[in-house]
Amino acid sequence: MDKIVLHHLLLVYVLLVLTGCTSVQPWERGNLAKPHMALDPYPLQSGLSQHNYGSREAASAANNSQGGGCGCN
Amino acid sequence: MAVIKTPEKPKAPSRGKSNLQALTAAALILPGLMQAPAYAADEDEVDFQYSHYQEGYRNIYTNVNPTGTFTSSKTPNYLNPIEVDGLHGSSRVHLTDRVKFAFNYTQDTWAGATPIASAPVVSNAASPVSNPVTNAITGASPLLRNTNSNPFYIDKQNNIHSQNYHYDPNTGSSTFTPGAIVNQVTNVLVGASPETRKQSDFKLDYDWDNASVNGGGGYSVENDYDSRFGNLGLRLDFNQKRTSLNAGVSYTNSYTHATLDPFAVTYMAGGPYSFNGSTVNGNTTTRNFYSPQTEGTYHQVTTSLPNRGMIGAQTTTLTGTRQDVAGNLGLTQILTQNAVMDVGTSFTHSTGYLSNPYKAVYVFHANPGQDPSQPLMYSGAGQWEARPHERNQVNGNLGYHYYIEPLNAALHTRYTGAHDDWGINSHTFEADWAQPVGAGWTITPKVRYYSQSAADFYAPYFTTTMSGYDASGNVIYSKALPDYYSSDQRLAGFGALSGGVIVAKQFAKGISLQAGFEYYTHQSALKLGGGSGSEQAFNNFDYWTANAALKINLGALRFNGGSNDSSSTAHHHASHAITPAGIMFDHALDNAGDMMAGYRYMRNEQSGSMLSGTSTASNDTAIAQGCADQTCMMLPSTMTMNMHMLELMVAATDRVTLMLMPQWTDMDMKMNQSEMKRSTTGMGLDMPVMNQQSGGIGDTGLYALIKLFEQHGHQLTLSLGGTAPTGNVSLMQKKNTSNAAIIPLDYSMQLGSGTWDLKPSLTYSGAMEAIIWGAQATGTKRLDKHNESGYALGDIFQSSIWGGYQWNNWLSANVRGIYTWQDSIHGVLKPVVMTDGSTIPYNQFGNYRMPSQFTSNYGGQFVDVGLGINVTVPTGTFAGNTLKFEWLQPVHTDYNGYQLERSGALTATWGVGF
Numbered sequence: 001m002d003k004i005v006l007h008h009l010l011l012v013y014v015l016l017v018l019t020g021c022t023s024v025q026p027w028e029r030g031n032l033a034k035p036h037m038a039l040d041p042y043p044l045q046s047g048l049s050q051h052n053y054g055s056r057e058a059a060s061a062a063n064n065s066q067g068g069g070c071g072c073n
Numbered sequence: 074m075a076v077i078k079t080p081e082k083p084k085a086p087s088r089g090k091s092n093l094q095a096l097t098a099a100a101l102i103l104p105g106l107m108q109a110p111a112y113a114a115d116e117d118e119v120d121f122q123y124s125h126y127q128e129g130y131r132n133i134y135t136n137v138n139p140t141g142t143f144t145s146s147k148t149p150n151y152l153n154p155i156e157v158d159g160l161h162g163s164s165r166v167h168l169t170d171r172v173k174f175a176f177n178y179t180q181d182t183w184a185g186a187t188p189i190a191s192a193p194v195v196s197n198a199a200s201p202v203s204n205p206v207t208n209a210i211t212g213a214s215p216l217l218r219n220t221n222s223n224p225f226y227i228d229k230q231n232n233i234h235s236q237n238y239h240y241d242p243n244t245g246s247s248t249f250t251p252g253a254i255v256n257q258v259t260n261v262l263v264g265a266s267p268e269t270r271k272q273s274d275f276k277l278d279y280d281w282d283n284a285s286v287n288g289g290g291g292y293s294v295e296n297d298y299d300s301r302f303g304n305l306g307l308r309l310d311f312n313q314k315r316t317s318l319n320a321g322v323s324y325t326n327s328y329t330h331a332t333l334d335p336f337a338v339t340y341m342a343g344g345p346y347s348f349n350g351s352t353v354n355g356n357t358t359t360r361n362f363y364s365p366q367t368e369g370t371y372h373q374v375t376t377s378l379p380n381r382g383m384i385g386a387q388t389t390t391l392t393g394t395r396q397d398v399a400g401n402l403g404l405t406q407i408l409t410q411n412a413v414m415d416v417g418t419s420f421t422h423s424t425g426y427l428s429n430p431y432k433a434v435y436v437f438h439a440n441p442g443q444d445p446s447q448p449l450m451y452s453g454a455g456q457w458e459a460r461p462h463e464r465n466q467v468n469g470n471l472g473y474h475y476y477i478e479p480l481n482a483a484l485h486t487r488y489t490g491a492h493d494d495w496g497i498n499s500h501t502f503e504a505d506w507a508q509p510v511g512a513g514w515t516i517t518p519k520v521r522y523y524s525q526s527a528a529d530f531y532a533p534y535f536t537t538t539m540s541g542y543d544a545s546g547n548v549i550y551s552k553a554l555p556d557y558y559s560s561d562q563r564l565a566g567f568g569a570l571s572g573g574v575i576v577a578k579q580f581a582k583g584i585s586l587q588a589g590f591e592y593y594t595h596q597s598a599l600k601l602g603g604g605s606g607s608e609q610a611f612n613n614f615d616y617w618t619a620n621a622a623l624k625i626n627l628g629a630l631r632f633n634g635g636s637n638d639s640s641s642t643a644h645h646h647a648s649h650a651i652t653p654a655g656i657m658f659d660h661a662l663d664n665a666g667d668m669m670a671g672y673r674y675m676r677n678e679q680s681g682s683m684l685s686g687t688s689t690a691s692n693d694t695a696i697a698q699g700c701a702d703q704t705c706m707m708l709p710s711t712m713t714m715n716m717h718m719l720e721l722m723v724a725a726t727d728r729v730t731l732m733l734m735p736q737w738t739d740m741d742m743k744m745n746q747s748e749m750k751r752s753t754t755g756m757g758l759d760m761p762v763m764n765q766q767s768g769g770i771g772d773t774g775l776y777a778l779i780k781l782f783e784q785h786g787h788q789l790t791l792s793l794g795g796t797a798p799t800g801n802v803s804l805m806q807k808k809n810t811s812n813a814a815i816i817p818l819d820y821s822m823q824l825g826s827g828t829w830d831l832k833p834s835l836t837y838s839g840a841m842e843a844i845i846w847g848a849q850a851t852g853t854k855r856l857d858k859h860n861e862s863g864y865a866l867g868d869i870f871q872s873s874i875w876g877g878y879q880w881n882n883w884l885s886a887n888v889r890g891i892y893t894w895q896d897s898i899h900g901v902l903k904p905v906v907m908t909d910g911s912t913i914p915y916n917q918f919g920n921y922r923m924p925s926q927f928t929s930n931y932g933g934q935f936v937d938v939g940l941g942i943n944v945t946v947p948t949g950t951f952a953g954n955t956l957k958f959e960w961l962q963p964v965h966t967d968y969n970g971y972q973l974e975r976s977g978a979l980t981a982t983w984g985v986g987f
Contacts, residue, residue, distance in 0.1 A: 010488065026313060028410045031476040036483040036507035036515060039405070039415055039474060044122050044161070044622050045575050045589045052126060052618055056595065058525055058563050059468070059491040059499035 116628035117166045121672070121719055123737070123770070124620035126157035128185065132611050134194045134259040136235070145194040145257035152186035152264055153805075158769035159620075160717060160737045162672070166627070173278040177291075182739055182768030184267040184804070188260040190455055191533045191560050191611065192435040195235045196222035198261045198455075222437065226251040227536065228448035236450070251448045258533045258611050261455075263431070267767040267804060267818075269739050270295035274302075283310040296766070297331040297430070319403040319417070329393045331430035393426025411476040416469075423464040432458045434560045435534040441541045441548070451536055458559040460530065466493035483507040496529035497564070500601060505575075513579035519591075520572045524601040527566035530557040533609060562612040568599025582668070583626035592617045623719070625670060650786065650840035652847055653875050653887045653941040654957035654980040658732075658792035659836045659849070661778040662724035669722040671984040680711040681974035683924070687967045689974075699924035699971035700916070707744040707923040709973045712821065714740045716771065722778075730778040738800065738824050739768030744923060765822050767804050772796035772825040774832070786841055792834045795856075800825015802862045806921070816905050816918055819925045820864065820898055827860025845877040845885065859900040867896030867932045875939070883947050889939035891961065897969045898928035930970035937961040937978075957982045 031037060040046050135148045159181035167173050192198035226234040228251065237252035274291025290303035304323035310316070403417030437453035468491035475484045489501040505519035535558050540551040573591030580586070593616050597609040652659040655675075662669060683695040690698075696705045718736040725731050742765045776794030783789070802823040806816050817823075834851035853869040870893070877887030904912040916926035924930045941959035946952055961978040 024315060024407050024410055029407065031411050031478065032407065032413060034476070034481075034483065036509060036517075037413070037474060037476050039413070039472065039485075041483070041485075041507055042517065042575055042577070042587065042589075044120055044163075044624075045587065045620070048122070048124050048159070048161075048589070048618070048620055049591060052591075052593070052616070053523070056563060056593075056616075057499070057523060057569065058495075058497045058528065059466070059493070059501075059523075 116626050117164075118627060119164045119625045120162065120622060122159075122161040122620055122622035123735070124157075124159040124161070124181075124618060126155070126159070126183075126616060126618045128154040128156065128616040129614055130154050131186070131188060131260045131262060131614055133262070134257045134611065136194050136197060136255070144253065145255050145259075152262060153184075154614075155183055155185035155187050157181050157183040158737075162717075171280045173280065175276040175278070175289075177274050178272070180269060180271040180739065180768070182267050182269040182766070184767075186262045186264045188562060189263040189431060190261045190433040190435050191258050191562075192222070192261055193225060193233050193255070193534065194257045194259050195225040195233055195255050196435065196437065196453075196534075198222060198259070198435060222435070222452050222454065224249070224450050224452040225437075226448035226450050227439075232256060234448055249450070258609070260611060261435075267765075267769075268296055269741070269766050269768045270298075283314070284308060296764070298327065298329055300325060300327040302326070315407045317405040319401070319405070321401050323397075323399045325397040325399075327395045327397070329391065329395070329426055329430055331391045391430045393428075393430075395423060395425035395427055397421055397423045411478060413474045415472040415474075418467070418469045421464075421466045423466075424462060427462060427464060428458055428460040428559070429561055430457075432559060432561045434458050434532075434558050436554055436558075437534065437536045439536065439538045441539045449538065453536075458561065459557050460559055461495065461557050464493055464495055466491060468492070481509055495564070496527070497525055499523065499525035515575075515577045515579075517575040517577070518572070519575070520570075522568070522570055522599075524568040524599065525566060526600070528559065528564035530555060531559055531561070531564040531566075533560055533565075533611075535560075562595075565597070565609055565612055566600050567595055567597045567609070567612065568601065569593060569595045570599055583628070584668075584670070585624040585626070587622040587624065588620065589622075590617070590619045623670070623721075650788070650838045650845040650847065651877065651879065651885050651887075651943050651945075651957075652836075652838055652845075653873075653877070653889045653939055654943070654959035654982050655889070655891075655939055655941070655961065655978075656836065656847070656849055656873065656875075657720075658776065658778055658790065658834045658851070659838060659847070660788060660790050661728065661730040661780040662722060663727070665724050665726045667722075667724040667730075669720070669984075671720040671722075671982060673716075673718040673720060674981045675714075675716040675718070675978065676980075677714040677716075677978045678712070678976040679709075679973040680976050683708060683971050684966060684968050684974050685971050687965070690971060695924065695971050699927070699930065700922050701927055701929075703917075703922060705923050706921065709923065709925060710743045710745045712740070712742045712973055714738065725777075728780045732774070732776040732778060732794070734774035734776070735799075736771040736773065737769070738771040739766070740822050741766050742819070742822060742925075765806065765818055767818055767822045767824060769801055769824050771800040772830070773799045776832070787839045788837070790836045790838075792832075792836070792851075794833075795829060795831040796826070798825055798827050798829060798860065800827070802827035802860050816921060817862070817902050817915055819923075820866070820902065820928070820931065821925050823862070826855065826866045827862060828855045828857040828865050830855055840879075843879040845879060845887065846875065848872070848874045863903040864898050864900035864928065866898055869893065869895045873939075877941070883945050885943045887939075887941040887943070887959075889941065889959070891935075891937045891939060893935045893937070895932040895935075897930075897932040901928055924971045927970065930968075930972055933966065933968040933972070935963065935967070935975070936965035937963050955982075955984045 035041060130152075131154060133148050134145045136145060159179065161177070161179045163175065163177040165173065165175040190198070224236050226236065228234065232254045233256050234251035235253055235255050237250045239248045239250065240246075241248070270293060272291060272293035274289060276287055276289030278285055278287040285308045287306045287308075288304070290301070292302075293300040302323060302325040304321055306319065306321035309318045311318070399419060399421040401417060401419035403415060405413065405415045407413055433455045434457075435453060435455050437451035439449040439451050443449050468489060470487060470489040472485065472487040474486075476482075477484060483506070485503075485505050485507070487501075487503045489499075489503075491497075491499045491501075501521065501523045503519070503521045505517050507515055507517040509515045535554055536552070537550055537554050538552040539548045541549050543549055571591055571593035573589060575587060575589045577585060577587045594613075595615065596613045657673075683690045683692065683699065685694070685698075692708060695708055699705050699708070716736055716738050718734055721733045721735075722730050744764065774794065774796045776792050779791045779793070781789040781791050800823070802825055804818045804823055806818055831854040832851065834849060836847065836849040838847035839845070850870075850872045852871070855865045855868060857865060859865045871891065873889055873891045875887050875889035877885055879885040902915045904914050905918070906912050916922060939959050939961045941957065943955065943957045946954045957980075959980045961980075963975040963977060966975055
C-alpha cells in the first residue's frame with residue numbers, strides 16, 4: 001500500500017465520520033449512554049494492552065504520559 | 074471486606090422502595106442527566122486485575138559447517154523468553170458530589186531472555202552448543218560469546234561471506250579468502266532473573282455542570298529506573314454537551330541507574346558517546362560522557378568498590394536522567410443518536426539520556442590496506458548503543474464509535490498516526506465490536522494493525538571502513554561509525570498484527586468479571602509497503618497475553634442491598650467480634666447466598682545480623698559454619714516479602730461458607746559478599762549476583778468455613794481446606810554468557826510451596842460490651858513428600874491469643890500474642906544440569922554459596938507480639954468501610970541453623986460492609 005492510497009483511505013474515513021452530523025437532543029442519547037458505547041468500554045484491558053504495545057513499539061511509548069517504567073527489556 | 078447480602082424476599086412494605094429504585098435507575102440513564110456526552114455513568118468502583126504476558130522464543134541462527142561449506146541454520150533456543158506477571162488494583166470514589174479521587178497501584182515482575190544486540194551469523198556472536206558425546210549440535214548459546222568476532226567478508230553487493238582458511242604445507246603459510254555467502258543475521262540474547270516494578274498514581278477530578286478539571290501524579294520504581302510524573306487536564310462541554318473539548322499537559326522525569334550487566338560489561342569493547350574525563354573519589358571512579366554534537370553531560374558511568382568490611386563488590390553503574398513534556402488536545406463530538414467521534418493530537422518533547430542501558434550494537438571494522446576492489450574483511454565487537462538526546466514526537470488520532478441498533482452492539486474504530494524526528498513514522502488501525510449476548514454477558518472481539526518505519530540510526534549491526542592513517546598515526550575512516558547507533562528492534566521497521574477477545578460478565582449486586590486474551594505477532598514483512606522484508610526477519614517474534622479482572626461497583630452495591638438495609642447491616646456486624654488484621658478464617662457468613670470480597674496485604678521483613686539458634690552469630694562464624702561443610706561466599710543482608718491476597722467468599726448454606734483465595738507474592742533479597750570471596754575473584758571482576766528478586770502468582774487457597782457455634786457473643790469457626798500449588802517453584806537466576814550455569818533461585822525466593830498443603834484452623838472469638846477477645850490454632854501440613862523441584866517446605870503450627878477494646882463505634886485496638894513453629898525443609902532442590910550433561914548440586918557453585926541454599930537453615934520457633942488498630946467508617950460516603958492494621962514485633966526467635974534476623978511483619982486489610 002503506498003502513501004497516496006493510504007491518504008485517500010484516511011480522507012474517505014474522515015468524510016464518512018463527518019457526514020451525518022445532526023443535532024442530537026439530550027433525550028435522544030439513550031444508545032450513546034450504554035456502557036459498551038463508552039469511548040473506552042474496557043479501560044483495564046486497554047491500559048494493559050497499551051503497556052504491552054508501548055514496551056515493544058517505538059511510537060506507542062511516547063503517547064503514555066502515565067509513567068510505565070523503563071520497559072528496557 | 075465487601076459483604077454482599079442476598080436481597081431479602083420481597084415484603085409488602087419494601088415494594089414502594091423498589092419502585093423508587095427502578096425509577097431512579099431509569100433516571101440515571103436518561104440521556105439529559107448524563108455527566109458527559111459519551112461517558113457511561115461513572116460510579117464508585119474498586120478493581121483488581123491479574124495479567125500474564127508470555128513472549129515466544131526469539132530466533133537464533135548459528136553457523137554450521139556439515140560439509141566443509143558454511144551455512145546458517147535456525148537453532149533451538151533453550152532460554153526461556155520474557156514472561157511478565159502483573160497485578161493491578163484501583164479505586165475510584167467520589168469524595169463529594171463534585172470531587173472524584175482515583176488511585177491505581179500496579180506491579181509487574183518480569184524474567185527471561187531478551188535480545189541485547191544482533192550480528193551476522195558468521196561473526197559467531199552466538200555460537201552452537203555441541204553435545205560432547207555425539208558431537209551433534211544440541212542447541213544454540215544465543216548469549217554474548219565473543220569479545221572479538223570471527224572475521225568475515227562483505228562484498229560490493231553487500232553479501233556477507235564466511236572466511237575460508239587454506240594452509241599450504243609446502244610454504245607453511247596460511248591464507249584467508251572469502252568463502253560461502255551467509256547473509257543471515259541472528260539475535261544475541263542476554264538472560265535476566267526476575268525483577269519487579271511498582272507504580273502508584275492518583276488523579277483528582279473536580280466537576281462542574283459543563284466542565285471539569287483534573288490533576289494527577291505518580292511514581293514508578295524498579296531496581297534500575299525511577300520515574301515521577303504529573304499531569305493537568307481540562308474538559309469543557311459545549312452545545313448542550315454535544316461537543317466536549319479536552320486538553321492536558323504532562324511532565325515526566327525519569328532517572329536511569331542501571332547496574333551494567335557484570336558479565337556483559339566484560340564483553341563490550343566500548344561505551345557510547347565521547348569519554349570526557351573521570352574523577353576519582355575514594356573507591357569510586359566516575360566517568361563522564363558527552364554527546365558528540367551537543368554540550369552537556371548526558372550520562373555517567375560509575376565504577377565503585379566500596380570498602381566496608383563484608384559489603385561490596387565492584388559494580389559499574391550507568392546513570393542518566395530524561396525529561397518528557399507532553400501536551401494533548403482532543404474533541405469529542407456526538408454525530409447522531411448512534412454515533413460519536415473523537416479526534417485528538419498530542420506532542421511529546423523528550424530530552425536527556427534516551428538510550429537503553431541494556432542494549433548494545435556490534436560494530437565491525439575493515440582494517441586499512443585491503444584491496445578496495447575485493448570483498449573487505451571485517452571483524453569487531455559489541456559496544457553500548459547511543460541514541461540522540463532529544464526526540465520530538467507528534468501524533469494524531471481519530472476514533473469513530475457507532476451503535477448498531479438491531480444488534481445492540483457497539484463498534485469502535487480508531488486510527489492513530491505518529492511522526493517523530495528520529496525518522497519513525499507509524500500508523501495504527503484498531504477496531505473492536507462489543508456485543509452483549511444476554512444474561513449480563515458481553516463478548517468483544519478486537520483487532521489491531523500497527524506499522525512503523527525504522528529510526529534513522531537503526532541497523533542490525535554497523536560496519537566501518539578504515540582507509541589509512543594520518544601523519545600522527547590516527548585512523549582515517551572512509552566510512553565511520555555514525556554519531557548515533559542502535560540495534561534495538563523496537564527502532565526497526567516492522568508491522569504487527571494482533572487480535573483478541575474480551576469476555577465480561579455483569580452479575581447482580583454490582584460485581585463484574587472480565588477476562589481478556591490477545592495474540593500479537595511482530596513481523597518485518599508486515600510493514601506497510603513491505604520494506605525491510607526478509608533480511609530483518611530474524612527480528613520476528615510473537616507474544617500472547619491473558620488477564621482476569623474483578624470489578625466491584627460500590628454504588629451498585631449500596632443500591633442493591635446496602636443503604637436501605639442499614640439496620641440489619643449494623644446488626645450483622647455487631648454479631649461478629651472484630652478480630653486482628655492478621656487473623657484469617659475467623660467467621661463464616663450469615664446466610665446462604667451471601668457473598669463477600671476483600672483484600673489483604675502482608676509484608677514480612679528480615680534484616681540485621683545472622684542468628685544461630687537464639688543468639689547472634691558473627692559474620693565470620695556464619696560464613697564458616699552456615700553452609701554445611703563449605704565456606705559461604707555471601708550472606709543475606711535484607712529479605713522482604715510482599716503478599717497481596719483476594720478473598721472471595723460465598724455462603725453455600727447458613728453454616729458453611731466457601732472461600733477462594735488467589736494470591737500474589739513478590740520477594741527481594743540483597744546479599745553481601747564475603748571478604749574471602751572478594752579476594753579470590755580479584756579487584757577487577759564484578760560480582761554476578763548481589764540481589765535476587767522474584768514475583769508472581771502464589772499458591773491458591775480453597776477453604777470451607779464451618780460455623781460450629783454462635784451464641785451470645787461467642788463464636789467458634791472451623792476452617793478446612795488448603796492451597797493448590799499454583800506458585801512457581803522452579804525460578805532460576807540469570808544466565809548471561811555461554812559459560813555460565815543456570816542455577817535456581819533460593820528456596821525462600823520461590824513463589825509457592827509446590828506441594829498441596831492442608832491448612833486447618835479453629836478460631837474462637839468473643840465480645841462482651843466493649844471488650845473483644847479470641848484465640849486461634851492453625852496448621853500447615855504438606856501433603857506431598859516433595860514438589861516438582863525436589864523438596865517440600867516444613868510443616869507449620871501457629872497459635873494466637875488476643876484481646877482488644879472497642880473505643881467507640883468506629884475505632885478498636887487489639888494486642889495479640891503468637892507462637893509459631895516451622896519445620897526445616899525436606900529434600901533438596903534438583904541438581905543443576907550442565908551443558909555437557911553432568912550434574913552439580915545446586916549449593917555447590919562457589920560464587921553463589923550462601924546459607925539460604927541449605928535446607929537445615931530453615932524453620933524454627935518464634936514468638937511475636939501483635940499490635941493492631943481497626944477503623945470502621947460509621948456514616949457518610951464510606952459507611953461500612955473497614956480498615957485493619959496489625960504490626961507483628963518479634964520477641965523471641967529460635968532458628969534452625971543460620972538465618973537472618975527477623976524485623977517484623979505488617980498486615981493491612983480493607984473491606985466494606987453492606
